[in-house]
Amino acid sequence: MSDVKKFMYVNRKAPYGTIYAWEALEVVLIGAAFEQDVSLAFVDDGVFQLVKGQDTTELGIKNFSPTYSALGDYDVNKIYVEKESLDARGLTIDDLMPLTYEDEDDDWAEKDSIRVVTAAEMAEILEQQDVVLSF
Amino acid sequence: MKFGIQVNEGPYTHEASVSALNFVKAALDAGHEIFRVFFYHDGVNNGTRLTTPPQDDINIVQSWSELAEKHNIDLVVCVAAAQRRGIVDEGEQERNGKDANNIAPGFRISGLGQLIEAGIQCDRLVVFGD
Numbered sequence: 001m002s003d004v005k006k007f008m009y010v011n012r013k014a015p016y017g018t019i020y021a022w023e024a025l026e027v028v029l030i031g032a033a034f035e036q037d038v039s040l041a042f043v044d045d046g047v048f049q050l051v052k053g054q055d056t057t058e059l060g061i062k063n064f065s066p067t068y069s070a071l072g073d074y075d076v077n078k079i080y081v082e083k084e085s086l087d088a089r090g091l092t093i094d095d096l097m098p099l100t101y102e103d104e105d106d107d108w109a110e111k112d113s114i115r116v117v118t119a120a121e122m123a124e125i126l127e128q129q130d131v132v133l134s135f
Numbered sequence: 136m137k138f139g140i141q142v143n144e145g146p147y148t149h150e151a152s153v154s155a156l157n158f159v160k161a162a163l164d165a166g167h168e169i170f171r172v173f174f175y176h177d178g179v180n181n182g183t184r185l186t187t188p189p190q191d192d193i194n195i196v197q198s199w200s201e202l203a204e205k206h207n208i209d210l211v212v213c214v215a216a217a218q219r220r221g222i223v224d225e226g227e228q229e230r231n232g233k234d235a236n237n238i239a240p241g242f243r244i245s246g247l248g249q250l251i252e253a254g255i256q257c258d259r260l261v262v263f264g265d
Binding site: 003005007019020023026027030031033034036130131132133134135 | 141143175176215216219246247248250251252254255260262264265
């Protein structure tokens with residue numbers, strides 16, 4: 001197992017307006033097949049990616065937000081959201097989509113994937129990573 | 136040290152690709168290895184040979200091609216990002232029934248797995264972007 005690295009995908013941008021969020025999610029989905037230790041960070045406007053009730057009808061572009069709900073099935077279940085970024089945008093965890101996974105080590109109990117952490121905690125988590133991909 | 140490079144922005148609009156180019160040159164000069172340069176998002180636009188910048192400006196695409204040839208560097212353009220933005224090699228031209236291709240010498244089109252592999256194989260993965 002020594003060849004498993006800690007990969008973190010840092011999502012910093014709003015979901016629409018630019019393609020970064022969607023193409024970052026495509027990397028996460030492909031990367032899941034490589035069986036690395038994956039986590040996601042959502043900071044700055046990136047926290048908007050997880051806001052529930054997204055509706056892009058008026059924009060005329062694809063609403064890709066339902067894809068985040070599938071991350072648990074890809075064993076991507078460590079999703080860190082920065083508290084300061086939520087606070088600055090008037091958001092709380094209640095405004096975010098509930099993302100869950102089934103814990104195979106706990107009789108497949110359904111658990112929350114999202115953990116709200118402070119900027120200081122996020123810095124520590126980043127420090128522990130081997131590979132940080134920033135989007 | 137073995138480096139992987141990710142370039143997320145196109146040439147000219149954004150400095151990221153020139154910064155990456157300079158980083159790669161400096162790393163090679165210092166004796167490091169460049170495992171792969173992976174072009175993603177608008178970064179795929181670094182890989183079109185149809186780029187024709189003014190003569191008094193740097194030709195970024197050509198610089199990548201020359202660097203690849205001189206140092207045998209693997210320049211990989213993400214296929215999904217390339218398809219969205221019209222970066223096409225012969226294989227993609229045939230597969231998608233296009234009337235032309237535009238991939239620059241030294242570049243190849245492949246999947247996102249090449250980026251993840253670079254993260255796994257390299258001592259450092261360095262991302263250039265916005």
